[in-house]
Amino acid sequence: MKRHVLITGASIAGPALAWWLDRHGMAVTVVERAPSFRDGGQNIDVRGAGRKVVQRMGLEDAIRQRTTHEEAIAFVDERNNVRARIGAEQFRGNGPVAELEILRSELARLLLDHSRGSANYILGDRIAALRDRGDKVDVRFERGDEREYDLVIVAEGIGSSTREMQFGDEVKRVPLDLYIAYFAMPRGENDGNVSRWFNAPGGRSVFLRPDNLGTTRAALSLQEKPRGYEKLSQDEQKALLKARFADAGWETPRVLAALDEAKDFYFESIGQVKMPRWSKGRVVLVGEPPTAPRRSAAWARASRSSAPMCSPASWREATITPGHSPLTSASCALMSTRPRTCQRRGRGSRSRKPGPGSPSSRPP
Numbered sequence: 470m471k472r473h474v475l476i477t478g479a480s481i482a483g484p485a486l487a488w489w490l491d492r493h494g495m496a497v498t499v500v501e502r503a504p505s506f507r508d509g510g511q512n513i514d515v516r517g518a519g520r521k522v523v524q525r526m527g528l529e530d531a532i533r534q535r536t537t538h539e540e541a542i543a544f545v546d547e548r549n550n551v552r553a554r555i556g557a558e559q560f561r562g563n564g565p566v567a568e569l570e571i572l573r574s575e576l577a578r579l580l581l582d583h584s585r586g587s588a589n590y591i592l593g594d595r596i597a598a599l600r601d602r603g604d605k606v607d608v609r610f611e612r613g614d615e616r617e618y619d620l621v622i623v624a625e626g627i628g629s630s631t632r633e634m635q636f637g638d639e640v641k642r643v644p645l646d647l648y649i650a651y652f653a654m655p656r657g658e659n660d661g662n663v664s665r666w667f668n669a670p671g672g673r674s675v676f677l678r679p680d681n682l683g684t685t686r687a688a689l690s691l692q693e694k695p696r697g698y699e700k701l702s703q704d705e706q707k708a709l710l711k712a713r714f715a716d717a718g719w720e721t722p723r724v725l726a727a728l729d730e731a732k733d734f735y736f737e738s739i740g741q742v743k744m745p746r747w748s749k750g751r752v753v754l755v756g757e758p759p760t761a762p763r764r765s766a767a768w769a770r771a772s773r774s775s776a777p778m779c780s781p782a783s784w785r786e787a788t789i790t791p792g793h794s795p796l797t798s799a800s801c802a803l804m805s806t807r808p809r810t811c812q813r814r815g816r817g818s819r820s821r822k823p824g825p826g827s828p829s830s831r832p833p
């Protein structure tokens with residue numbers, strides 16, 4: 470008999486996992502709280518484990534066709550002089566500028582389209598309550614439906630409400646003292662295939678990147694202690710950015726001028742979720758929440774943690790126990806085709822990458 474799995478969240482991890490689980494004989498439902506496909510997002514590098522996952526899903530060529538053609542990142546001063554440069558050819562295409570790069574929205578759409586036949590998608594709903602009975606999980610949806618599943622997989626990103634529901638005060642949200650706003654803007658005469666990163670005094674940075682759609686992707690970063698800016702309205706956030714960046718210099722005025730027209734404006738507080746475990750009974754976390762600081766390399770972790778190379782066998786043996794995560798361990802991402810159960814790594818065993826916007830990393 471087929472196992473019934475509910476995945477919550479249809480961004481990167483959810484659809485990728487839906488595809489894999491279908492291939493492993495599961496009946497999959499994906500529920501997404503947004504009423505329609507969520508567009509938006511910046512350039513995402515496809516490298517390392519993430520690249521292996523898309524190769525195995527047969528998506529590498531489709532991603533290549535949609536690549537942003539970013540050639541390098543140049544760190545510029547206020548006169549637009551290049552002070553440092555990192556090219557895509559460096560680090561064998563797997564460095565800070567990956568040879569393969571795609572907009573987040575295009576990747577999400579590819580994964581969704583690829584997995585449409587693998588799962589029943591429900592948009593505009595979410596879990597209102599769940600109860601793990603040991604052998605099944607009872608789920609009540611906000612729109613009123615009640616169903617039971619063999620497994621509930623939470624792929625809701627950093628702000629997950631189902632995670633809080635199931636794990637309560639085990640969830641620790643650690644702010645990384647950074648706000649970032651993202652949006653698309655008209656391409657300017659200096660915008661080519663080289664991204665430009667400008668740091669201004671006061672913990673501010675402006676990052677302009679090419680895309681394959683004829684626009685420029687802008688990111689404004691602000692290093693500040695948590696002040697709840699993410700809870701402001703969009704108009705208030707835009708006003709805040711205009712005030713903070715007013716004297717930043719370089720090409721910042723044209724970036725600020727584009728703010729009012731930005732339809733895909735996305736503002737967030739960068740943080741990290743820390744969890745002592747990634748599964749509790751029959752509820753499992755995948756994707757971003759248990760594994761990555763917001764953004765940096767998060768999508769690669771999301772997609773690789775969704776490649777359940779090791780899960781089906783372990784599920785059959787019902788080995789979803791504390792300390793074991795059949796889905797989220799990085800070791801699962803090493804694309805072995807052998808089924809196995811994954812041991813959660815101990816503290817400090819994972820090398821931690823700096824968060825986006827921090828001096829030694831790149832924004833998404």
Ligand SMILES: Cc1cc2nc3c(=O)[nH]c(=O)nc-3n(C[C@H](O)[C@H](O)[C@H](O)COP(=O)(O)OP(=O)(O)OC[C@H]3O[C@@H](n4cnc5c(N)ncnc54)[C@H](O)[C@@H]3O)c2cc1C
Pocket residue numbers: 477478479480481482483500501502503507508509510511512513573594595596624625626627628629630631651735755756757758763764765767768769771833
């Ligand atoms: C609109 C958007 C723009 C983004 N822009 C960028 C970017 O520019 N650069 C970058 O590196 N990363 C971006 N990300 C995040 C990136 O997708 C993740 O960092 C990473 O890929 C991990 O993906 P994920 O699937 O684990 O989580 P996320 O991509 O965060 O997706 C979580 C999904 O779950 C849904 N969801 C949340 N709560 C519930 C709920 N209770 N019930 C049902 N569904 C729920 C959300 O609507 C979302 O679709 C963006 C994400 C979104 C949603």
